[in-house]
Amino acid sequence: MTPEEKLEHKRAIAREKAARAHRRRMDSTTKAERRQIAQENDTRLFDWGRLLPHIERRPDGCWLWRGSFSLVFGVLRPWVKAGALGGMRADYIVCCLHRGRPPPRCFPSRTCETVGCVSPDHLVWSNMAVETAKARVRHEQEKLVGRIE
Secondary structure (H helix, E strand, O other), X not given: OOHHHHHHHHHHHHHHHHHHHHHHHHXXXXXXXXXXXXXXXXXXXXXXXXXXXXXXXXXOOOEEEOOEEEOOEEEEOOOOOOOOOOOEEHHHHHHHHHHOOOOOOOEEEEOOOXXXXXXXXXXXXXXXXXXXXXXXXXXXXXHHHOOOO
């Protein structure tokens, strides 16, 4: 066996061992606990060193995401597989790193309303009720200004 084959064999054994441990953990947990474990495992793959090369800092305080996008959200992929889709929202990762784990049913929301901003100072955990109320206020303000009828 060549040294490369030995190394690949060791890696395969390590992958199988990790998969067995993961399956054991998943078998003894509820669906909500499994989701929490998956999110914790995903966010552990990230740190500021991976994020900063994709960020452009502007003088107004916004940090614009210059990496990949999915719809209007910046996306950072923790792993790359041929033809694989997915990844995690950049604003979610920054909010986790800066503010800790999200409360239940919460997601990151921008206070600056700049699409693509991932500045930790502009991101807060929010929920759908708060975002709906903000949208109603914004809609009423736009009606007063005359942008919409």
